[in-house]
Amino acid sequence: MTNHLDENTTNSTSSDTTQASSHDAVKADRHKVRQQKVKVGVDAKIAAAQDEKGILLVLTGNGKGKSTSGFGSVARAVGHGHKAAVVQFIKGTWACGERNLLEGAGVPFHVMGTGFTWETQDKEKDTQAAMEAWLEAEKLLKDESINMVLLDELTYMVSYHYIELERVLTALRNRPAMQHVIITGRACHRDIIELADTVSEVQPIKHAFNDGIKAQLGFDY
Numbered sequence: 001m002t003n004h005l006d007e008n009t010t011n012s013t014s015s016d017t018t019q020a021s022s023h024d025a026v027k028a029d030r031h032k033v034r035q036q037k038v039k040v041g042v043d044a045k046i047a048a049a050q051d052e053k054g055i056l057l058v059l060t061g062n063g064k065g066k067s068t069s070g071f072g073s074v075a076r077a078v079g080h081g082h083k084a085a086v087v088q089f090i091k092g093t094w095a096c097g098e099r100n101l102l103e104g105a106g107v108p109f110h111v112m113g114t115g116f117t118w119e120t121q122d123k124e125k126d127t128q129a130a131m132e133a134w135l136e137a138e139k140l141l142k143d144e145s146i147n148m149v150l151l152d153e154l155t156y157m158v159s160y161h162y163i164e165l166e167r168v169l170t171a172l173r174n175r176p177a178m179q180h181v182i183i184t185g186r187a188c189h190r191d192i193i194e195l196a197d198t199v200s201e202v203q204p205i206k207h208a209f210n211d212g213i214k215a216q217l218g219f220d221y
Contacts, residue, residue, distance in 0.1 A: 149181045
């Protein structure tokens with residue numbers, strides 16, 4: 001009797017194993033079919049996207065990480081041997097880890113240098129500083145030797161009317177054909193968004209600062 005029970009149990013286990021193996025094989029085949037369809041779609045899009053041009057990328061929204069993303073793109077460009085330059089608006093008085101690194105890799109920085117506008121509380125001074133930084137940006141936006149320009153926090157300069165919108169749009173439209181430009185900052189003007197090739201909006205879900213955690217060196221700046 002015991003032998004029959006053991007044999008039945010063994011047969012049952014073997015059958016379960018076979019069924020499970022067959023089920024896994026079916027799932028694997030279905031997955032392969034789905035991925036093959038995805039590949040066909042991706043390959044078609046790659047084949048259709050053959051144009052090359054300088055990209056205008058806007059990184060906007062109220063979430064954290066816009067400038068960090070912009071600096072990441074600059075690092076990528078430099079890593080490929082391209083020439084890049086950075087113009088920073090607003091954050092000029094803070095230490096900047098990205099600047100420490102990228103200047104050492106030959107990336108020029110032009111910094112507004114007045115700090116946050118809610119700290120200066122001097123519109124005339126801020127406007128003058130913004131225009132000085134923008135004049136450097138205009139030079140870069142005419143320089144065919146520069147592959148990428150990061151205009152960090154430029155959106156605020158337009159929102160606060162420190163720099164004329166049309167002047168910004170003109171410089172962006174007339175830049176070298178293969179020059180990439182990245183603009184960061186909240187509340188980007190709709191005309192700049194309309195002109196851009198790629199726009200990403202970073203939205204906040206949670207932020208440590210709202211829980212009383214201060215900005216920290218090496219992580220936030």
